[in-house]
Amino acid sequence: MIQMHHVYKTVGNTTVLEDVSLQVEKGEFVFLLGPSGAGKSTVLRLIHFDERPTQGWVRLEDYNSSTIKSRHIPLLRRRVGMIFQDFKLLRDRNIFDNVAFALEVTGAKKALMKRRVLQTLTLVGLGHLRNMMPVQLSGGEQQRVSIARALVNQPFALLADEPLGDLDKEAASDILQLLRDLNHQGTTVLMATHDTELMETLPYRCLMIEKGKIF
Amino acid sequence: MIQMHHVYKTVGNTTVLEDVSLQVEKGEFVFLLGPSGAGKSTVLRLIHFDERPTQGWVRLEDYNSSTIKSRHIPLLRRRVGMIFQDFKLLRDRNIFDNVAFALEVTGAKKALMKRRVLQTLTLVGLGHLRNMMPVQLSGGEQQRVSIARALVNQPFALLADEPLGDLDKEAASDILQLLRDLNHQGTTVLMATHDTELMETLPYRCLMIEKGKIF
Amino acid sequence: MSYVVKEALAGFRRTKGMGLISVGTTAVSLVVFGGLLLILLSLYGLIDQVKSRVQIEIYLSDAATREQILELEKRLKAMPEVKKLLYVDKEMAAAEFEKTFGEGFLDAISQNPLPASLKVTLTSGYRSSEKIAAIIKAVEKEKAVEEIEYGRKWVEKLDRLIYILSFVAVLVTLVIGAASVFVISNTVNLTILARRDSIEIMRLVGATDSFIRAPFLLEGIIGGSLGGSIAAALLYFVHRWLSLRFPSLSLVPGAELAAWLMIPLGMALGGLGSRLAIRRILRHLP
Amino acid sequence: MSYVVKEALAGFRRTKGMGLISVGTTAVSLVVFGGLLLILLSLYGLIDQVKSRVQIEIYLSDAATREQILELEKRLKAMPEVKKLLYVDKEMAAAEFEKTFGEGFLDAISQNPLPASLKVTLTSGYRSSEKIAAIIKAVEKEKAVEEIEYGRKWVEKLDRLIYILSFVAVLVTLVIGAASVFVISNTVNLTILARRDSIEIMRLVGATDSFIRAPFLLEGIIGGSLGGSIAAALLYFVHRWLSLRFPSLSLVPGAELAAWLMIPLGMALGGLGSRLAIRRILRHLP
Ligand SMILES: Nc1ncnc2c1ncn2[C@@H]1O[C@H](COP(=O)(O)OP(=O)(O)OP(=O)(O)O)[C@@H](O)[C@H]1O
Ligand SMILES: Nc1ncnc2c1ncn2[C@@H]1O[C@H](COP(=O)(O)OP(=O)(O)OP(=O)(O)O)[C@@H](O)[C@H]1O
Ligand SMILES: [Mg+2]
């Protein structure tokens, strides 16, 4: 369960978020919609505990931003998959190792790790690129690596920041189907996007955000 | 005038482009369409002389990839605006300086530079963010900075790699209108995108690319 | 564990030359520091050798009896400061004088004016002017003793030189040691700073600080011991070559063994530098 | 031009501490190198001072006439090697002898056996055993000369010491100099490598190589001269303090001026390091 409670976020003089409250139930699929610069990424970063709210609090399962200890944050992040808008791939290692890293931090066994990484890469259609370095991939391919890394851990919640932005129609609908399947199996999904059409065709709840405020 | 003549591009064992020939006339607006990993970015990089073809040649006005001298490439790049898919902002300086840099390399006067940079930033709707650092901007805002930098020089040709990918509908149509206006004033535009709808609504020529081949 | 080792080794490859720079800087810094240590050791050896020529000459009264002289010799031999004792009788003194000033001098005199003497060589470690003064004090009241002479001025000068040298040596060692630590840790710091983005991403993907730290630490230790080994080998062989070329330099036997100290030193510095650098970065991440 | 200066200064701010590390490393390396230079200078001063006591004693034959002696003096004074000439007649020699060996010695002899002599002090720079041999050869055939003496063994030993010291000094200077160049250029290299992405982007936006290079070069020069200035100031004041504390160390007047050499040196190394680093990066870009 994801909850934000009267959250304010200011950086310097800029108010990025203003009194944002929202709640996403376990197993829900929710769109976070808003124009460029609305604050979608900031909301996801707060839920991923990459940033802390200036006021109010954020809760993710038993983790609360006002009480959590720094050393518990890595544990949280291993159980929540984040698809970053700018991918955030480790550019000093290849695709396989990038995805494997999310498992490596959990201390997974080598054999299991290898199987799961290849499985996930195939799922996003990148099995053949596993030995490439990130710089050698196209934008859409990099995005799918980031998606694979978020999924490889079998997280209970998925925070997806514009995960289809660099993908063509076909690839996008494949990935969307993948996320929906995971949601069917119980994964909570919160997906930030500016694609209003997507939300219209799908039967999911929609949170509208603009200029840092939820509507 | 942009021309590619039987261009092959291989990196290691991978064939990225295979016998690509294309021609874009002066003042044309052309879409380069294709799925993720088709080779769109590679085509634009070749035309921008960021890479050299393995076989065949690329021509941009009087510059030919098989004869150009290294020291002429900067001159070429100052006259061709490139909107990079991954933005390529200088993260150690603010938005104003990022855009100004493209003018600075041409040795523009300070007063002129300041006026033109502010003008261009306002054009893409970012005038108020000029003192921010790139990391402080949202994905869509960073993309618009990259667009502003490509335009600030008043280039005779514009190479746009997925320039609307991180923008919401409204911002995207604004930017598209901006590019169309520039095209009306004579700027050649070659725009890589995977958005097939866009091309359907606009009366422009379309080059289809898939798996490194032009159709 | 195998992950840590794999990552640490991959680190050198990934940073493309930065690892090499780091190893090189460590090696160079430790060559300078170790070289200085060896030079200092040699210098002390040189001083010790010079000091071994310090002698006290005890001139004996012409009236001294054989028993008094033997008694004096016994007392001197009992002192730990005394290493060797040489008795020079009047005839030997005359012969020595003639060797220095030419023959015919003493012939002109009816009676040999030169006194017999005891030449005292000192044990190393007891060659300061204070120790000498103590010895003199202990025996100058003896009946047999006429006069005691030693290169007072010379010994005092030497003492002063050693004092200055020790001061300079400690100063230089501190400065160069600090410089080495500074340079090595900074270089390691820079190579790790260059991977700040990666470290940030690792954190975002759920890595604990210790998980991030371990490979960097091992990388630092490996790099440091590599640099240290290069320095040690270089110092060892240059020292050996120099001692063969200039035997007068190889005064402290086994000094070249100090070269091998550079390996643990490099290891410690590399590891510590990495640790501090990574800690600084981790502390500044959100 | 104002762009270059602005960018160069901004460079220090942008790299957050890297510029500081670079300046610090330059300062530290140059302190070590400059300190060594000063120590070497002092060492040479010390040796020169010791050597100034080298004297040649020319003993004159008792049969020598006044003219012969004057002639000899004239010849010696004409030599550039000769700095000072002291004539000691037979009476003075006897007085000196008595001062050393006690009175009464010579009284016993009817006739003064000590010869008159000329004591030659040598010009600095002409104090090697070869030069001395040359002087001796030039005058030993003179009628007035009976015998020539100088501390042959001692001078030869000193010569050998100077030879070894020069060798060690050149070696150490080369090693430390090379180490400084290595360390400084590597640090500069690392700080520039950290901005490789920016450099790549600059190129993509139409910057010429020289346009990219200029601010980095200036940044390197500024950083280097800053580091050099710190080193120079430190060396200057430490040297001054040491010369006051140990006057026997301040043998070469104005040696501390060598400290200021560190400023142009730092400047050159910073600039050169930047130049090489940036060139290497630019060459590897597409
Ligand atoms: N660290 C920061 N300092 C200053 N301003 C910030 C910072 N982080 C975010 N902002 C501002 O907050 C606003 C929201 O940013 P955010 O990245 O959340 O937008 P977004 O909804 O994800 O937009 P996009 O669709 O373009 O990615 C932006 O205008 C941005 O400039
Ligand atoms: N340097 C390289 N080494 C190896 N493969 C490369 C390299 N550059 C590109 N490729 C491959 O060539 C293909 C085309 O890449 P390109 O970036 O041109 O695709 P794209 O059409 O721009 O895709 P997208 O829409 O996802 O950005 C990709 O599969 C990519 O992996
Ligand atoms: Mg965003």
Ligand SMILES: [Mg+2]
């Ligand atoms: Mg692309």
